[in-house]
Amino acid sequence: xxxxxxxxxxxxxxxxxxRRGLRQVPLLVARSGGxxxxxxxxxxxxxxxxxxATGTMVRLFSLLHVPRPLLAAGLAxxxxxxxLIRRRRLVAAGIEEVLEAAGLLLVVIDVLTHVGGRSxxxxxxxxxxxxxxxxxxxxNPLFTxxxxxxLSFALDLAIARAPAASGQAAxxxxxxxxxxxxxxxxxxxxxxxxxxSHDRMLDWLVVAMPLAAYLWSAGGRNxxxxxxxxxxxxxxxxxxxxxxxxxxxxxxxxxxHRRTHAPLLAFMTCxxxxxxxxxxxxxxxxxxxxxxWGSTALALAVALDRYLRRPRRGFSxxxxxxxxGALDLLELAxxxxxxxxxxxxxxxxxxxxxxxxxxxxxxGDY
Numbered sequence: 001x002x003x004x005x006x007x008x009x010x011x012x013x014x015x016x017x018x019r020r021g022l023r024q025v026p027l028l029v030a031r032s033g034g035x036x037x038x039x040x041x042x043x044x045x046x047x048x049x050x051x052x053a054t055g056t057m058v059r060l061f062s063l064l065h066v067p068r069p070l071l072a073a074g075l076a077x078x079x080x081x082x083x084l085i086r087r088r089r090l091v092a093a094g095i096e097e098v099l100e101a102a103g104l105l106l107v108v109i110d111v112l113t114h115v116g117g118r119s120x121x122x123x124x125x126x127x128x129x130x131x132x133x134x135x136x137x138x139x140n141p142l143f144t145x146x147x148x149x150x151l152s153f154a155l156d157l158a159i160a161r162a163p164a165a166s167g168q169a170a171x172x173x174x175x176x177x178x179x180x181x182x183x184x185x186x187x188x189x190x191x192x193x194x195x196x197s198h199d200r201m202l203d204w205l206v207v208a209m210p211l212a213a214y215l216w217s218a219g220g221r222n223x224x225x226x227x228x229x230x231x232x233x234x235x236x237x238x239x240x241x242x243x244x245x246x247x248x249x250x251x252x253x254x255x256x257h258r259r260t261h262a263p264l265l266a267f268m269t270c271x272x273x274x275x276x277x278x279x280x281x282x283x284x285x286x287x288x289x290x291x292x293w294g295s296t297a298l299a300l301a302v303a304l305d306r307y308l309r310r311p312r313r314g315f316s317x318x319x320x321x322x323x324x325g326a327l328d329l330l331e332l333a334x335x336x337x338x339x340x341x342x343x344x345x346x347x348x349x350x351x352x353x354x355x356x357x358x359x360x361x362x363x364g365d366y
Contacts, residue, residue, distance in 0.1 A: 004139065005091055007194035009033040013091065014196040035091045043094035050098030053077075058106070068114070074106030097138050104130040121161070124154035139197035141204040148205060149212055152178050156216070171220025172236060175213040179243055182209035186254055186263060203262035206251070210266055214244050214273040226280030241277045244270040 005013060012031040038046065054077050061069035061076075081099035084090045108126045128150035135143030152174045160170035185205035193199050217240045218224050227237065248270035255263030275293050284292075308316055 003086065004137070005033060005035045009035055010091075010139070010195050010197060013037055033089075035089045037090075037092050038094065043092065046094030047098050050095040051102065053080075053095075054099060054102040054106070068110055070106045070110040070113070074103040074110065077103030077106065079103075092138075092140075097134075097140055097143075100138055101131065101134040101140075101143055104134055121154050121157045124150050124157060128154060135201070139195065139201075141197070141200040144201045145204045145208050148178070148181050148209060151181075152212060152216065168220045168236070171216045172239065175217040175220075175239075175243065178209045178213035178216060179247060182206055182213070182247065182266070183250075185209070186251065186266075189254075189258070189260065189262070203260075206262045207265045207269060210244060210247050210251075210270050211273065213247075214240070214270070214277070217243065218273075218277060227277070228280045228283075229278065230281055241274050244273045244277075248274065 009032050012028055013035060016025070016028045016032065017037060054073065057073040057076055058069060061072045066072050077099045081096045081103065084093075084096040084099070090096050105127070108123075108130045112123050112126065128147045131143045131147035131150060134140065135145075135147060155177045156170045156174035159173045160167060182205060185202045189199070189202045189206065193202075227240075229238070229241065248267045251263040251266040251270065255261070255267060279286075279289050309318065310316075311318075
């Protein structure tokens with residue numbers, strides 16, 4: 001596969017990315033099919049260099065009076081990104097990612113500029129399509145998450161344009177759409193996926209979309225104003241704290257059942273959103289709320305740590321030691337299994353007959 005690593009090669013790349021020294025191991029280099037990746041900080045630096053390169057191409061084509069410089073720069077960025085992927089065998093290196101995504105966005109901007117009857121909904125949909133194409137092409141979870149967020153913007157704009165719709169109704173619809181995407185990603189995480197990048201895409205959606213749902217719901221209501229839910233309110237207003245709370249409980253149950261981190265992170269994010277939303281129930285100053293919630297979280301953490309000192313159903317608060325133990329034996333067994341074995345030498349048989357004398361103190365041959 002010349003256009004992206006295979007599933008097996010991607011798994012070997014993910015194994016090599018866990019430690020810096022593993023990228024140079026000959027076994028991992030051979031199993032990764034020649035694809036190369038970089039560390040996190042190098043990836044960030046190359047991502048910034050790619051942004052500068054894209055902006056330079058736009059400026060250069062403008063100075064050269066190239067017709068439609070945004071389209072030309074976008075196509076050139078995509079071409080350079082594809083060359084880096086196919087010829088240089090780069091994957092998750094930063095520079096090819098930003099060139100591909102920025103090139104597609106430049107094409108979208110040029111199309112929106114030169115096509116008459118521009119619509120905000122169409123613009124949001126095109127941006128979502130560009131990010132989705134870049135995310136699926138590059139196996140990048142950030143771009144797929146941005147595509148889902150752009151899709152929620154399109155949903156909000158589409159409903160807000162309805163004659164009888166209000167801003168709160170549009171924000172509520174966008175919030176429900178984000179929660180639906182997060183729930184689908186949570187359900188899809190139950191399947192066994194071959195690519196680690198697909199797992200990361202689902203994990204990002206599970207963590208980010210509930211937060212986006214709360215921001216849509218709370219932001220559409222008087223700009224994040226504090227609400228006293230002990231008073232009477234419309235049922236639609238109660239959805240703001242109830243929906244994150246319901247998703248938090250579901251994510252907690254799924255995370256404990258599957259032993260995965262993303263649902264547990266989503267649970268913590270939704271819990272923080274619910275705690276912030278309920279700040280108007282008691283008329284306390286912000287410092288008092290921070291002290292109260294911080295003390296509660298600290299007490300729960302200490303109690304859970306003491307409860308999990310003894311492993312319970314696969315969970316433990318004790319850190320695994322680095323000394324010799326069962327895990328070291330497993331690592332040695334895996335290394336021995338992956339190491340190429342030399343061909344066994346045939347046993348030397350015993351030839352009947354007399355021996356020979358070496359003479360001069362030399363040993364004989366029997």
